[in-house]
Amino acid sequence: MTEDMQREFANREQMVAYLREQFPAAATRDDHISETLGGRKPALKVLEKVDAARYGKSRNFLTGAVTRLSPYLRYGVLSLAEVRDAVLKKVNNKDEANKLVNELAWRDYWQRLYAELGDGIWQDREEYKTGYDAKDYADTLPEDIAKGTTGLVCIDSFSRDLREIGYLHNHARMWMAAYMVHWRRIRWQTGAKWFLSHLLDGDPASNNLSWQWVASTFSHKAYFFNRENLEKYTEGVYCQKCPLYGHCDFEGSYEEIEKRLFPKAAPFENRSGSQSWQQGKRRR
Amino acid sequence: MSNNPIVWVHGDCLSPDHPGLQKYPNAPAIWVWDDALLEEWQISLKRIAFIYECLLELPVVIRRGNVATEVVNFARSHNADLVVTAESPSPRFAAICDEIEQSIPVGVLAVEPFLDYDGYIDLKRFSRYWKVAEKYVFDSSDRSL
Numbered sequence: 001m002t003e004d005m006q007r008e009f010a011n012r013e014q015m016v017a018y019l020r021e022q023f024p025a026a027a028t029r030d031d032h033i034s035e036t037l038g039g040r041k042p043a044l045k046v047l048e049k050v051d052a053a054r055y056g057k058s059r060n061f062l063t064g065a066v067t068r069l070s071p072y073l074r075y076g077v078l079s080l081a082e083v084r085d086a087v088l089k090k091v092n093n094k095d096e097a098n099k100l101v102n103e104l105a106w107r108d109y110w111q112r113l114y115a116e117l118g119d120g121i122w123q124d125r126e127e128y129k130t131g132y133d134a135k136d137y138a139d140t141l142p143e144d145i146a147k148g149t150t151g152l153v154c155i156d157s158f159s160r161d162l163r164e165i166g167y168l169h170n171h172a173r174m175w176m177a178a179y180m181v182h183w184r185r186i187r188w189q190t191g192a193k194w195f196l197s198h199l200l201d202g203d204p205a206s207n208n209l210s211w212q213w214v215a216s217t218f219s220h221k222a223y224f225f226n227r228e229n230l231e232k233y234t235e236g237v238y239c240q241k242c243p244l245y246g247h248c249d250f251e252g253s254y255e256e257i258e259k260r261l262f263p264k265a266a267p268f269e270n271r272s273g274s275q276s277w278q279q280g281k282r283r284r
Numbered sequence: 285m286s287n288n289p290i291v292w293v294h295g296d297c298l299s300p301d302h303p304g305l306q307k308y309p310n311a312p313a314i315w316v317w318d319d320a321l322l323e324e325w326q327i328s329l330k331r332i333a334f335i336y337e338c339l340l341e342l343p344v345v346i347r348r349g350n351v352a353t354e355v356v357n358f359a360r361s362h363n364a365d366l367v368v369t370a371e372s373p374s375p376r377f378a379a380i381c382d383e384i385e386q387s388i389p390v391g392v393l394a395v396e397p398f399l400d401y402d403g404y405i406d407l408k409r410f411s412r413y414w415k416v417a418e419k420y421v422f423d424s425s426d427r428s429l
Binding site: 009113 | 295296297298299300301302317322323325326327328329330331332333334335336337338340341345346347348370373374375378395396397398399405407410413414417418421422
Protein backbone atom coordinates (compact mmCIF):
# COMPACT_ATOMS: atom_id res chain seq x y z
CA MET A 1 0.00 0.00 0.00
CA THR A 2 1.31 3.46 -0.88
CA GLU A 3 1.30 6.32 1.57
CA ASP A 4 -1.24 9.09 1.46
CA MET A 5 -0.12 12.04 -0.62
CA GLN A 6 0.04 15.50 0.91
CA ARG A 7 -3.13 17.60 1.12
CA GLU A 8 -2.05 20.62 3.11
CA PHE A 9 -0.07 23.37 1.40
CA ALA A 10 0.61 26.95 2.44
CA ASN A 11 0.12 28.14 -1.15
CA ARG A 12 0.08 27.07 -4.80
CA GLU A 13 3.85 27.35 -5.17
CA GLN A 14 4.32 24.87 -2.37
CA MET A 15 1.90 22.45 -4.00
CA VAL A 16 3.67 22.79 -7.35
CA ALA A 17 7.06 22.16 -5.72
CA TYR A 18 5.65 19.03 -4.10
CA LEU A 19 4.23 17.82 -7.43
CA ARG A 20 7.56 18.42 -9.21
CA GLU A 21 9.20 16.22 -6.61
CA GLN A 22 6.49 13.54 -6.73
CA PHE A 23 6.13 13.42 -10.52
CA PRO A 24 9.64 13.99 -11.85
CA ALA A 25 8.94 12.27 -15.19
CA ALA A 26 6.01 14.59 -15.89
CA ALA A 27 8.06 17.61 -14.86
CA THR A 28 10.86 16.51 -17.18
CA ARG A 29 8.41 16.18 -20.07
CA ASP A 30 7.19 19.71 -19.50
CA ASP A 31 7.62 21.81 -16.40
CA HIS A 32 5.05 24.54 -17.05
CA ILE A 33 2.13 25.20 -14.74
CA SER A 34 -1.02 26.83 -16.09
CA GLU A 35 -2.57 29.90 -14.51
CA THR A 36 -5.95 28.16 -14.81
CA LEU A 37 -6.91 27.01 -11.33
CA GLY A 38 -8.43 23.63 -10.67
CA GLY A 39 -11.45 23.12 -8.45
CA ARG A 40 -15.13 23.80 -8.14
CA LYS A 41 -14.76 27.32 -6.72
CA PRO A 42 -12.75 28.62 -9.68
CA ALA A 43 -15.09 26.72 -12.01
CA LEU A 44 -18.13 28.55 -10.65
CA LYS A 45 -16.37 31.89 -11.08
CA VAL A 46 -15.67 31.05 -14.72
CA LEU A 47 -19.27 29.94 -15.19
CA GLU A 48 -20.53 33.23 -13.78
CA LYS A 49 -18.66 35.14 -16.48
CA VAL A 50 -20.13 33.19 -19.38
CA ASP A 51 -21.98 35.38 -21.86
CA ALA A 52 -23.90 33.04 -24.15
CA ALA A 53 -25.09 35.70 -26.58
CA ARG A 54 -21.59 37.13 -27.11
CA TYR A 55 -20.21 33.61 -27.30
CA GLY A 56 -22.59 32.79 -30.15
CA LYS A 57 -21.48 35.80 -32.14
CA SER A 58 -17.75 35.82 -31.50
CA ARG A 59 -16.60 32.32 -30.61
CA ASN A 60 -14.62 31.76 -33.79
CA PHE A 61 -12.36 34.71 -33.08
CA LEU A 62 -9.34 34.18 -30.87
CA THR A 63 -10.41 37.26 -28.93
CA GLY A 64 -14.04 36.09 -28.84
CA ALA A 65 -16.13 35.50 -25.72
CA VAL A 66 -15.19 31.85 -25.35
CA THR A 67 -16.15 30.30 -22.03
CA ARG A 68 -12.92 28.62 -20.83
CA LEU A 69 -15.16 26.01 -19.18
CA SER A 70 -13.59 23.07 -20.98
CA PRO A 71 -11.13 21.89 -18.25
CA TYR A 72 -13.94 21.89 -15.70
CA LEU A 73 -16.29 20.02 -18.01
CA ARG A 74 -13.55 17.53 -18.86
CA TYR A 75 -13.17 16.41 -15.25
CA GLY A 76 -16.83 16.68 -14.34
CA VAL A 77 -16.13 19.55 -11.95
CA LEU A 78 -19.12 21.06 -13.72
CA SER A 79 -21.68 18.92 -15.51
CA LEU A 80 -22.98 19.71 -18.98
CA ALA A 81 -26.50 19.85 -17.56
CA GLU A 82 -25.68 22.39 -14.88
CA VAL A 83 -23.79 24.62 -17.32
CA ARG A 84 -26.72 24.48 -19.72
CA ASP A 85 -29.17 25.33 -16.94
CA ALA A 86 -27.02 28.20 -15.66
CA VAL A 87 -26.71 29.62 -19.16
CA LEU A 88 -30.44 29.37 -19.90
CA LYS A 89 -31.27 31.16 -16.67
CA LYS A 90 -29.15 34.14 -17.69
CA VAL A 91 -30.31 34.70 -21.28
CA ASN A 92 -33.24 36.85 -22.32
CA ASN A 93 -34.47 34.22 -24.73
CA LYS A 94 -33.43 30.69 -25.58
CA ASP A 95 -32.12 31.62 -29.01
CA GLU A 96 -29.23 33.51 -27.42
CA ALA A 97 -28.04 30.27 -25.84
CA ASN A 98 -28.53 28.06 -28.88
CA LYS A 99 -24.93 28.08 -30.06
CA LEU A 100 -23.48 27.44 -26.63
CA VAL A 101 -25.90 24.62 -25.90
CA ASN A 102 -25.10 23.15 -29.30
CA GLU A 103 -21.40 23.20 -28.43
CA LEU A 104 -22.09 21.53 -25.08
CA ALA A 105 -23.93 18.89 -27.06
CA TRP A 106 -20.74 18.17 -29.01
CA ARG A 107 -19.14 17.01 -25.78
CA ASP A 108 -22.14 14.82 -24.98
CA TYR A 109 -21.91 13.41 -28.50
CA TRP A 110 -18.20 12.60 -28.15
CA GLN A 111 -18.80 10.91 -24.79
CA ARG A 112 -21.59 8.78 -26.24
CA LEU A 113 -19.32 7.75 -29.09
CA TYR A 114 -16.57 6.92 -26.60
CA ALA A 115 -18.94 4.60 -24.75
CA GLU A 116 -19.65 2.90 -28.08
CA LEU A 117 -16.14 2.82 -29.55
CA GLY A 118 -13.89 2.46 -26.51
CA ASP A 119 -10.24 2.33 -27.56
CA GLY A 120 -11.50 2.36 -31.15
CA ILE A 121 -11.26 6.16 -30.92
CA TRP A 122 -7.53 5.67 -31.58
CA GLN A 123 -8.21 3.94 -34.90
CA ASP A 124 -9.17 5.61 -38.16
CA ARG A 125 -12.96 5.55 -38.25
CA GLU A 126 -12.92 5.72 -42.04
CA GLU A 127 -10.40 6.02 -44.88
CA TYR A 128 -8.66 9.35 -45.42
CA LYS A 129 -10.38 11.34 -48.20
CA THR A 130 -7.15 13.11 -49.07
CA GLY A 131 -5.91 10.81 -51.80
CA TYR A 132 -3.38 9.35 -49.36
CA ASP A 133 -3.38 6.15 -47.32
CA ALA A 134 -2.77 5.98 -43.59
CA LYS A 135 0.71 4.63 -44.31
CA ASP A 136 1.61 7.86 -46.12
CA TYR A 137 1.45 9.77 -42.84
CA ALA A 138 4.43 10.01 -40.47
CA ASP A 139 4.07 8.77 -36.93
CA THR A 140 6.65 10.96 -35.22
CA LEU A 141 6.20 14.50 -33.99
CA PRO A 142 8.71 16.77 -35.79
CA GLU A 143 10.95 18.69 -33.44
CA ASP A 144 10.24 22.07 -35.03
CA ILE A 145 6.54 21.66 -34.23
CA ALA A 146 7.14 20.30 -30.74
CA LYS A 147 9.51 23.16 -29.93
CA GLY A 148 7.74 25.87 -31.89
CA THR A 149 10.55 26.64 -34.31
CA THR A 150 8.87 26.21 -37.71
CA GLY A 151 9.24 29.93 -38.45
CA LEU A 152 5.47 30.28 -38.92
CA VAL A 153 4.56 32.71 -36.15
CA CYS A 154 1.00 31.38 -35.82
CA ILE A 155 1.98 27.73 -35.57
CA ASP A 156 4.91 28.42 -33.25
CA SER A 157 2.66 30.49 -30.99
CA PHE A 158 0.08 27.70 -30.83
CA SER A 159 2.83 25.22 -29.98
CA ARG A 160 4.10 27.48 -27.19
CA ASP A 161 0.62 28.11 -25.77
CA LEU A 162 -0.13 24.41 -25.78
CA ARG A 163 3.01 23.66 -23.78
CA GLU A 164 2.97 26.68 -21.50
CA ILE A 165 -0.69 27.22 -20.64
CA GLY A 166 -2.31 23.94 -21.68
CA TYR A 167 -5.03 25.69 -23.62
CA LEU A 168 -5.72 26.52 -27.24
CA HIS A 169 -8.75 28.24 -28.69
CA ASN A 170 -10.83 25.76 -30.67
CA HIS A 171 -10.01 27.44 -33.96
CA ALA A 172 -6.28 27.29 -33.15
CA ARG A 173 -6.62 23.57 -32.43
CA MET A 174 -8.13 23.09 -35.86
CA TRP A 175 -5.47 25.13 -37.64
CA MET A 176 -2.71 23.30 -35.81
CA ALA A 177 -4.27 19.91 -36.51
CA ALA A 178 -4.79 20.74 -40.19
CA TYR A 179 -1.22 22.01 -40.49
CA MET A 180 0.19 18.84 -38.98
CA VAL A 181 -1.98 16.35 -40.83
CA HIS A 182 -2.33 18.00 -44.23
CA TRP A 183 0.70 20.26 -44.68
CA ARG A 184 3.20 18.08 -42.81
CA ARG A 185 1.45 14.76 -43.44
CA ILE A 186 1.67 13.49 -39.88
CA ARG A 187 -0.72 10.84 -38.57
CA TRP A 188 -3.54 12.44 -36.61
CA GLN A 189 -2.82 10.01 -33.74
CA THR A 190 0.61 11.58 -33.25
CA GLY A 191 -0.89 15.05 -32.98
CA ALA A 192 -3.74 13.85 -30.78
CA LYS A 193 -1.32 12.29 -28.33
CA TRP A 194 0.72 15.48 -28.19
CA PHE A 195 -2.41 17.51 -27.44
CA LEU A 196 -3.49 15.06 -24.72
CA SER A 197 -0.15 15.42 -23.04
CA HIS A 198 -0.64 19.16 -22.60
CA LEU A 199 -4.27 20.28 -22.83
CA LEU A 200 -5.82 20.83 -19.40
CA ASP A 201 -9.11 19.79 -20.96
CA GLY A 202 -7.52 16.86 -22.80
CA ASP A 203 -10.27 14.32 -23.22
CA PRO A 204 -9.51 11.30 -25.39
CA ALA A 205 -12.91 11.24 -27.06
CA SER A 206 -13.33 14.96 -27.82
CA ASN A 207 -9.69 15.29 -28.76
CA ASN A 208 -9.22 12.22 -30.94
CA LEU A 209 -12.51 12.41 -32.77
CA SER A 210 -11.94 16.09 -33.49
CA TRP A 211 -8.51 15.25 -34.92
CA GLN A 212 -10.21 12.58 -37.03
CA TRP A 213 -12.69 15.19 -38.23
CA VAL A 214 -9.84 17.41 -39.40
CA ALA A 215 -7.95 14.48 -40.91
CA SER A 216 -11.07 13.30 -42.81
CA THR A 217 -11.14 9.86 -41.17
CA PHE A 218 -14.35 10.94 -39.42
CA SER A 219 -15.82 13.35 -41.96
CA HIS A 220 -16.63 13.57 -45.63
CA LYS A 221 -13.69 15.83 -46.42
CA ALA A 222 -10.48 17.13 -44.95
CA TYR A 223 -10.54 20.39 -42.99
CA PHE A 224 -7.99 22.94 -44.11
CA PHE A 225 -7.69 26.70 -44.14
CA ASN A 226 -5.84 29.53 -45.80
CA ARG A 227 -3.92 32.53 -44.52
CA GLU A 228 -6.85 34.85 -45.08
CA ASN A 229 -9.02 32.72 -42.80
CA LEU A 230 -6.42 32.55 -40.05
CA GLU A 231 -5.63 36.25 -40.35
CA LYS A 232 -9.30 37.17 -40.08
CA TYR A 233 -10.10 35.12 -37.00
CA THR A 234 -6.85 36.01 -35.22
CA GLU A 235 -7.29 39.68 -36.19
CA GLY A 236 -3.84 39.54 -37.71
CA VAL A 237 -1.93 39.18 -34.45
CA TYR A 238 0.40 36.53 -35.84
CA CYS A 239 0.47 37.51 -39.52
CA GLN A 240 1.45 41.10 -38.70
CA LYS A 241 4.72 40.00 -37.18
CA CYS A 242 5.41 36.98 -39.38
CA PRO A 243 8.47 37.24 -41.64
CA LEU A 244 6.82 34.71 -43.95
CA TYR A 245 3.79 36.93 -44.55
CA GLY A 246 2.83 36.90 -48.21
CA HIS A 247 4.73 33.71 -48.95
CA CYS A 248 3.83 31.31 -46.14
CA ASP A 249 2.48 27.78 -46.54
CA PHE A 250 -1.09 29.00 -46.18
CA GLU A 251 -1.20 31.51 -49.03
CA GLY A 252 -3.76 31.12 -51.78
CA SER A 253 -7.42 30.42 -52.34
CA TYR A 254 -9.08 27.30 -50.98
CA GLU A 255 -9.13 25.83 -54.49
CA GLU A 256 -5.40 26.40 -54.95
CA ILE A 257 -4.52 25.00 -51.54
CA GLU A 258 -6.75 21.99 -52.08
CA LYS A 259 -4.97 21.18 -55.34
CA ARG A 260 -1.60 21.64 -53.67
CA LEU A 261 -2.37 19.52 -50.61
CA PHE A 262 -4.49 16.81 -52.20
CA PRO A 263 -3.40 16.43 -55.82
CA LYS A 264 -4.57 12.82 -55.96
CA ALA A 265 -8.00 13.36 -54.41
CA ALA A 266 -11.27 14.12 -56.18
CA PRO A 267 -12.31 17.75 -55.56
CA PHE A 268 -14.10 17.99 -52.23
CA GLU A 269 -16.86 20.22 -53.52
CA ASN A 270 -18.05 17.50 -55.90
CA ARG A 271 -18.67 15.04 -53.13
CA SER A 272 -22.05 14.48 -51.60
CA GLY A 273 -22.54 15.42 -47.98
CA SER A 274 -19.44 17.56 -47.85
CA GLN A 275 -19.11 19.86 -44.89
CA SER A 276 -17.11 22.94 -44.48
CA TRP A 277 -16.12 25.08 -41.54
CA GLN A 278 -15.05 27.90 -43.79
CA GLN A 279 -18.45 28.04 -45.45
CA GLY A 280 -20.14 28.45 -42.12
CA LYS A 281 -21.20 24.98 -41.04
CA ARG A 282 -19.46 24.51 -37.79
CA ARG A 283 -18.47 21.81 -35.48
CA ARG A 284 -17.56 21.20 -31.82
CA MET B 285 -27.85 -0.97 0.10
CA SER B 286 -24.40 -1.21 1.58
CA ASN B 287 -23.68 -0.74 5.27
CA ASN B 288 -20.08 0.10 4.79
CA PRO B 289 -19.04 1.49 1.40
CA ILE B 290 -16.04 3.44 0.27
CA VAL B 291 -16.15 5.95 -2.58
CA TRP B 292 -13.67 5.76 -5.44
CA VAL B 293 -13.33 9.12 -7.15
CA HIS B 294 -11.88 9.16 -10.69
CA GLY B 295 -11.10 11.80 -13.30
CA ASP B 296 -14.48 11.96 -14.99
CA CYS B 297 -16.26 13.31 -11.91
CA LEU B 298 -14.26 15.67 -9.70
CA SER B 299 -17.24 17.59 -8.35
CA PRO B 300 -18.26 17.90 -4.71
CA ASP B 301 -21.65 16.90 -6.16
CA HIS B 302 -20.19 13.49 -7.03
CA PRO B 303 -23.13 11.06 -6.71
CA GLY B 304 -21.12 8.74 -4.44
CA LEU B 305 -20.02 11.53 -2.11
CA GLN B 306 -23.60 12.82 -2.03
CA LYS B 307 -25.14 9.44 -1.32
CA TYR B 308 -22.53 8.38 1.24
CA PRO B 309 -21.24 11.62 2.78
CA ASN B 310 -19.58 9.80 5.68
CA ALA B 311 -17.90 7.07 3.65
CA PRO B 312 -14.11 7.15 3.27
CA ALA B 313 -13.18 8.27 -0.24
CA ILE B 314 -10.09 7.71 -2.35
CA TRP B 315 -8.40 9.01 -5.50
CA VAL B 316 -5.55 7.02 -7.05
CA TRP B 317 -3.06 8.48 -9.54
CA ASP B 318 -2.82 5.91 -12.31
CA ASP B 319 0.95 5.88 -12.73
CA ALA B 320 0.82 3.66 -15.82
CA LEU B 321 -1.68 5.99 -17.51
CA LEU B 322 0.40 9.08 -16.74
CA GLU B 323 3.29 7.41 -18.53
CA GLU B 324 1.26 6.00 -21.41
CA TRP B 325 -0.36 9.35 -22.17
CA GLN B 326 2.80 11.32 -21.32
CA ILE B 327 0.77 13.61 -19.10
CA SER B 328 2.52 16.90 -18.37
CA LEU B 329 2.86 18.49 -14.95
CA LYS B 330 0.32 21.24 -15.59
CA ARG B 331 -2.43 18.67 -16.09
CA ILE B 332 -1.46 16.93 -12.86
CA ALA B 333 -1.47 20.27 -11.01
CA PHE B 334 -4.95 21.13 -12.30
CA ILE B 335 -6.36 17.79 -11.17
CA TYR B 336 -4.56 18.04 -7.83
CA GLU B 337 -6.22 21.38 -7.13
CA CYS B 338 -9.59 19.80 -7.89
CA LEU B 339 -8.80 16.97 -5.48
CA LEU B 340 -7.88 19.34 -2.65
CA GLU B 341 -11.50 20.53 -2.63
CA LEU B 342 -12.79 16.98 -2.22
CA PRO B 343 -12.79 14.82 0.94
CA VAL B 344 -10.50 12.19 -0.57
CA VAL B 345 -7.36 10.36 0.44
CA ILE B 346 -4.85 10.73 -2.43
CA ARG B 347 -2.70 7.76 -3.38
CA ARG B 348 -0.90 6.49 -6.46
CA GLY B 349 0.02 3.25 -8.19
CA ASN B 350 -2.17 0.52 -9.65
CA VAL B 351 -5.69 1.89 -9.30
CA ALA B 352 -7.56 -1.37 -8.69
CA THR B 353 -4.99 -2.61 -6.18
CA GLU B 354 -5.03 0.64 -4.23
CA VAL B 355 -8.82 0.86 -4.19
CA VAL B 356 -9.15 -2.73 -2.99
CA ASN B 357 -6.53 -2.20 -0.29
CA PHE B 358 -8.28 0.96 0.85
CA ALA B 359 -11.63 -0.84 0.94
CA ARG B 360 -10.16 -3.69 2.96
CA SER B 361 -8.53 -1.35 5.44
CA HIS B 362 -11.98 0.10 6.10
CA ASN B 363 -13.70 -3.30 6.12
CA ALA B 364 -15.86 -2.04 3.28
CA ASP B 365 -18.42 -4.23 1.54
CA LEU B 366 -18.88 -2.04 -1.53
CA VAL B 367 -16.91 0.34 -3.74
CA VAL B 368 -19.08 3.17 -5.01
CA THR B 369 -18.07 5.26 -8.00
CA ALA B 370 -19.46 7.49 -10.76
CA GLU B 371 -20.09 6.30 -14.30
CA SER B 372 -17.54 6.88 -17.07
CA PRO B 373 -17.41 5.92 -20.76
CA SER B 374 -13.69 5.14 -20.55
CA PRO B 375 -12.67 1.54 -21.37
CA ARG B 376 -9.91 1.80 -18.78
CA PHE B 377 -12.55 2.61 -16.16
CA ALA B 378 -14.44 -0.55 -17.15
CA ALA B 379 -11.29 -2.65 -16.88
CA ILE B 380 -10.47 -1.24 -13.43
CA CYS B 381 -14.02 -1.93 -12.24
CA ASP B 382 -13.70 -5.54 -13.46
CA GLU B 383 -10.45 -5.90 -11.55
CA ILE B 384 -11.88 -4.45 -8.33
CA GLU B 385 -14.93 -6.67 -8.63
CA GLN B 386 -12.75 -9.74 -8.33
CA SER B 387 -12.34 -8.71 -4.69
CA ILE B 388 -15.32 -6.54 -3.77
CA PRO B 389 -18.59 -5.45 -5.44
CA VAL B 390 -18.64 -2.15 -7.32
CA GLY B 391 -21.67 0.15 -7.50
CA VAL B 392 -21.62 2.61 -10.40
CA LEU B 393 -23.82 5.67 -9.93
CA ALA B 394 -25.13 7.81 -12.78
CA VAL B 395 -24.29 11.49 -13.05
CA GLU B 396 -26.95 14.00 -14.08
CA PRO B 397 -27.53 13.41 -17.81
CA PHE B 398 -27.34 16.21 -20.39
CA LEU B 399 -30.24 14.72 -22.32
CA ASP B 400 -33.30 13.39 -20.61
CA TYR B 401 -33.74 10.75 -23.29
CA ASP B 402 -33.07 7.02 -23.20
CA GLY B 403 -34.01 6.06 -26.75
CA TYR B 404 -31.78 5.20 -29.70
CA ILE B 405 -29.62 7.93 -31.17
CA ASP B 406 -27.70 7.47 -34.41
CA LEU B 407 -24.12 8.60 -33.74
CA LYS B 408 -22.81 8.31 -37.29
CA ARG B 409 -22.49 12.09 -37.52
CA PHE B 410 -23.17 14.90 -35.05
CA SER B 411 -25.97 16.21 -37.27
CA ARG B 412 -27.91 12.98 -36.75
CA TYR B 413 -27.36 13.11 -33.00
CA TRP B 414 -28.38 16.77 -32.85
CA LYS B 415 -31.61 16.12 -34.75
CA VAL B 416 -32.75 14.06 -31.75
CA ALA B 417 -30.86 15.91 -29.02
CA GLU B 418 -32.22 19.37 -29.77
CA LYS B 419 -35.73 18.14 -29.03
CA TYR B 420 -34.78 17.12 -25.50
CA VAL B 421 -31.86 19.28 -24.45
CA PHE B 422 -33.95 22.38 -23.82
CA ASP B 423 -36.96 20.52 -22.44
CA SER B 424 -35.01 18.87 -19.66
CA SER B 425 -33.67 22.21 -18.47
CA ASP B 426 -37.19 23.67 -18.47
CA ARG B 427 -38.14 21.09 -15.92
CA SER B 428 -35.24 22.01 -13.68
CA LEU B 429 -36.00 25.71 -13.70
